[in-house]
Amino acid sequence: MDPAERLDNNHELPLKEFPYIIQWREDRCTRCGRCTAVCPVNAIEPTVRVQRKVTSEGPTPMPVASRSLEHVVSQVEDIDRYCTGCATCELVCPNDAIRPEYNPQHKFLFFKNQGGGAYRRGGRRNDPSPSTVxxxxxxxxxxxxxxxxxxxxxxxxxxxxxxxxLPAEELPxxxxxxxxxxxxxxxxxxxxxxxxxxxxxxxxxxxxxxxxxxxxxxxxxxxxxxxxxxxxxxxxxxxxxxxxxxxxxxxxxxxxxxxxxxxxxxxxxxxxxxxxxxxxxxxxxxxxxxxxxxxxxxxxxxxxxxxxxxxxxxxxxxxxxxxxxxxxxxxxxxxxxxxxxxxxxxxxxxxxxxxxxxxxxxxxxxxxxxxxxxxxxxxxxxxxxxxxxxxxxxxxxxxxxxxxxxxxxxxxxxxxxxxxxxxxxxxxxxxxxxxxxxxxxxxxxxxxxxxxxxxxxxxxxxxxxxxxxxxxxxxxxxxxxxxxxxxxxxxxxxxxxxxxxxxxxxxxxxxxxxxxxxxxxxxxxxxxxxxxxxxxxxxxxxxxxxxxxxx
Amino acid sequence: MCRLSAITASEYFSPMENIHALDTMKEGHDGSGLGLVLKDLGGEFEPLKEHPILSGICSHAGLEVLNDYMFSRGFREIYFWEPHVDPGFLPETGPRDHYFAKVYSYPKEFKNAPREEKEALLLDVRLRLRAMGEPDESIFVFSFYPDVISLKEVGDPMEVARYFRLEKEDSLKAKIIFAQGRQNTNYSIYLYACHPFFLQGYCTMTNGENTAFVPIREFLSGRGFPGYTGYNSDSEVFTHILHYTQRQLGYPLRYYKDVITPLKEEEMEGRRDREALKLVKKSLRPLCIDGPNCTIGFTPDGSVFMVQDAKKLRPGVVGGYPGKYALMSEECGLDRAIPDRDKKMDFSPMKYDMAVVSPRAKEMKAWTQLSA
Missing domain, CATH: 3.20.20.70 (Aldolase class I)
Structure with missing residues (x-):
């Protein structure tokens, strides 16, 4: 039997804590795999999920429920593979099916110190307000x-x-x-x-x-x-x-x-x-x-x-x-x-x-x-x-x-x-x-x-x-x-x-x-x-x- | 834009010649002031050429303070001149108690001092008087130097001249006279902002706006010379640049043009002094102006010159004949001052030019920066 902490997912992070959340449109995605291949941090991955579908094919409503395995692109909930928002996925997608969206309520810095390692990165000061200059x-x-x-x-x-x-007084x-x-x-x-x-x-x-x-x-x-x-x-x-x-x-x-x-x-x-x-x-x-x-x-x-x-x-x-x-x-x-x-x-x-x-x-x-x-x-x-x-x-x-x-x-x-x-x-x-x-x-x-x-x-x-x-x-x-x-x-x-x-x-x-x-x-x-x-x-x-x- | 009227002659003449010329150029100035500087004085001042003359304006109380101070510094007044003003042409600033040009004898210990020491003394006294009188505007002093008088007042030049009764004044004559009809630009109308500016024998007046005023002022203020102060007008720096390059650095006059409008390095190739010029350009970079300016100036030896900025070229023209030349910001002023000259010989300096009339108005020379 799973321990209680596994059952209530209490030690996992919801995507809501992440700085960028991937918006993926199932209806537009052709499952070509370019986005997942190009992601520099493997923040998205192809995966499968069981989906329940209700269909009705006859002249009168005759709903029939069925379950099938669907191929989807999903964002991982691992802080070390957080989506950086680079949008390379969006760049390569042939069908506008995916893009990252900034999440202003994120709590990224609260968690980006796993294993005792301080967060290191490139770039510059993360302050989007206008500088003095x-x-x-x-x-x-x-x-x-x-x-x-x-x-x-x-x-x-x-x-x-x-x-x-040189000052003019000292010129030769x-x-x-x-x-x-x-x-x-x-x-x-x-x-x-x-x-x-x-x-x-x-x-x-x-x-x-x-x-x-x-x-x-x-x-x-x-x-x-x-x-x-x-x-x-x-x-x-x-x-x-x-x-x-x-x-x-x-x-x-x-x-x-x-x-x-x-x-x-x-x-x-x-x-x-x-x-x-x-x-x-x-x-x-x-x-x-x-x-x-x-x-x-x-x-x-x-x-x-x-x-x-x-x-x-x-x-x-x-x-x-x-x-x-x-x-x-x-x-x-x-x-x-x-x-x-x-x-x-x-x-x-x-x-x-x-x-x-x-x-x-x-x-x-x-x-x-x-x-x-x-x-x-x-x-x-x-x-x-x-x-x-x-x-x-x-x-x-x-x-x-x-x-x-x-x-x-x-x-x-x-x-x-x-x-x-x-x-x-x-x-x-x-x-x-x-x-x-x-x-x-x-x-x-x-x-x-x-x-x-x-x-x-x-x-x-x-x-x-x-x-x-x-x-x-x-x-x-x-x-x-x-x-x-x-x-x-x-x-x-x-x-x-x-x-x-x-x-x-x-x-x-x-x-x-x-x-x-x-x-x-x-x-x-x-x-x-x-x-x-x-x-x-x-x-x-x-x-x-x-x-x-x-x- | 200010209008400029300078005349240099081998004989004494009245400042009214300058003012009539200014009047013909009236459309260009708003009548916010008249400034006069006279050098190489005639009339009653002729026998007093070795003695320093303090020119300025003061109140009754200011006069007492001034007299006491001059006495305490060991100066003794030997001659006093003031205009007999006509109250019918009272300037807009209201009546002032005293306009004066006081001639002094040097303090005993300076009688035989070298010229530099005397000049330092005169400058120190002028700056102290200025500091004493500036807060309550009880004393304005414009110059304190031998054989030079400055006269300034706010108002239309012709009206100011009538107020001073300059037309009837015989005692005020000189061989070099600068007059400026002021157009107020960016800074408030104020007596100390009125051209021409004078410092230790060097004098300039300028029209147009000096866009690089602040960095130039900051550079000059940092030279450690007490006279580089004031700056109530953006044009005052032109006088100080002239003083700095000629007197302090010892450069010949033509380098004034090279300092305020330096050549590009590739343009210097025709110059024999290009190696020195390249160094000077870098070291005096903050003194470069971008105009638009026409500057007219004189130096202690009595040379009078005109230079323009290298960009928009404020108009300026020099004309006359040996014995009398006029340097004006407009041709109509020149026509009024010297109508009988050969107009074909008039010279308008352009971007690389400097026009110099030699002492006693002997001749006019034009220098070009490109092949000096």
Missing amino acids: DQLKFVRISMLTDPALDAGRHEFRIRTYLGRN VEVKRGRLARTDDRFVPPVREIYPIRIGSMSVGALSPHMWEGLAMGVAYLNEVEGMPVVMCTGEGGVPPRLLKSRFAKYFILQIASGYFGWDEIVHAIPEMTEDPAGIEIKYGQGAKPGDGGLLMAYKVLRHIAKIRGVPEFVDLASPPTHQTKYSIEEAVAKMIQSMSMAWGFRVPVYPKISGTTTAQAVLNNAVRNPYAAALCIDGEDGGTGAAYNVSMDKMGHPIASNIRDCYLDLVKQGKQNELPLIAAGGMGKSGALAANAAAMIMLGASAVDSGKYMMQATAQCFGDEYNRCNLCNTGRCPRGITTQDPRLYRRLDPDKVAERVVDVFKVADMELRKIFAPMGRSTELPIGMSDGLGCSDREIAERLQIKHVV
Whole structure:
């Protein structure tokens, strides 16, 4: 006899507790099996059930009851095989018979800790409300004596500098016969002119070969055909050696992080490099998971990844939270920046990236005093990741808007706002408004912005959103083929199409930036710190950011 | 949009010449103010060229405070000028107690001090007086510098001129006079917002709106120079950029254009100084303007120049003959100021140009950024 707990199902979860509930229509389903085959988490399965049917075939009602076995698609009630809402089933269904539906009353987090393992995932902070940056508007439209610029007719130059600008008083120039002349008595830090929206750091390994290749091809096309100096950061995970030694290396910022993955290979490739990289980013923190290092799960460490990263196959690659060879961040900033600069003969801008934090200004002041620090990149709480603890993503970190604003105003106080560029990352394009977010951050004081998650969503149709949809990046089972190393999955993604979309995204962002800057009368330089152009209907946000309160 | 009227000549002339020219351009300004700056003074001021002149407006109480303060700093008044106002043309702000231009002798310990020290002293005194008088508007001081007078008032330029009886005033003459008819833009009508702006021998007046005012102001404020303050008008930064690039950084005048409207790197290829220029562009990036602006300025040596923004090109024209040139925001102003010139020689600076009239109005030169 079954124990009572089996009989009353008391220790099972009803679908009502699950974040997504599958809506399956028996009348439309042809039982082709595509949905169950494609589901990345096996949340649905083909099964059979006994069904009682009442039929009547004669001229007068003669109901006859019968029982038969029916083939159905059913959702499993196992929390480890929860439906993520990715909707790949809906995508492949030829007859519109199946789709997941979000269940706002779910209690997912109450149960997603079976066996004592904390919930880990990819994606970013699950908060669908508009971010602060998304609430900012551009309110100072030139009207009276100054008609707006024409986004279509006037010449615009949307460029920024990556690198440290010397104060004019310290430039190696002198006046000779009525003209300025360059002298050679002083080191001038390397400065790159780049496009102010960059593709943020996403590693080989976290991304599939097709995704990474698509992004890289798009970046090369933008530079070489469109004349837009877009750069992309490699993330911590090495660089394909052929790319490193190619002429395209100059479009990439190489990231070094606490695991130093891939750096043995990079350092050995330096003598064979024909171009300097666009920059070196030293990662101290990441907005999505402050206090955690990078994490690549063992099942994504296939042979090609192991080779690029210089590690054995199929081992978890967890970077430590801090650079273990250094005693403190002050020391790390100073020594690592110097040694990375030295590796490329002081020809490459080297800068730290930190996660958004209330202590960002301390790091900023450290970087300001280091003549070799080329910038400071701050990654806010809405930054994305390929793998992290849910609690880190949802609850840790600092919003980027006030972090950048405070740092910028700190630089203004020191008169150094043009010397050390600030790069804002984390949540750029979260609601799809990439250009508007970038423009708002620039007016708050950023010199450039990074975008990662938006790029995956816009160029490869990543399913992920702030309702925890999909977010399977850490499992290696990305149904779009973006964050997987399984050839059966990443073959779904056409790198050429990704590259095309990268180009689309940047060309549109460029036009939208003009449409924002033109009415505000800025065209030859970026409106960095032009905060009088910004407004917000939320008084507290406006006061905190020192911009106009408009209702 | 403000209208600008600048005249430079080898002989002394009256500011009425500028104001009549402004009057022909009346359609373009809303009559919200008149600003005058006179340099290289004639008349009663001619023998006093070495002595600093404090120009401003104050109340009776303000005057006492001002006199006491100047005395305490060791300045002794050696000459005093004020306009004999015509109450029939009272400005809309109501009567003011005193408009003044006071000439002082330097404190003893500064008599033989180097020029830089004297300039720092004059600036400090002006800023302190401004701070003392600003809260209750009892003292406004516009300039404190040798051989320069500033006169400003809210109202229609012609009416203000009549109020000051400038037509009958013989004592007020100069070889360089700037006048601006103000069109109020984004900021409130206020005496300190009235052009031309003057700082340690450098002066500019500008029309149009400076869209990048806030970042430029923040950059200048961070240079650690006490005179980079005020900013009641978005155009004040043009004077300070000129002062910063010429006096503080020591760049020749033509680089003013390269700072406010920098060339693209590919455009610099024709320049012999391109290597230096590339560095300057990056380091002074926040000082780039996008216009629309026409800026007219003078420098301590008496050069007078005109530059435009590189985009929408506010109109501006320079014309005249050796011995007298006028720089105006409109052709009709130029016709009024110097009708007997050769009009074929008039020059309207375009996006890469800078027109410079040399000291004592000897000649007009046009520089282009592309091949300097």
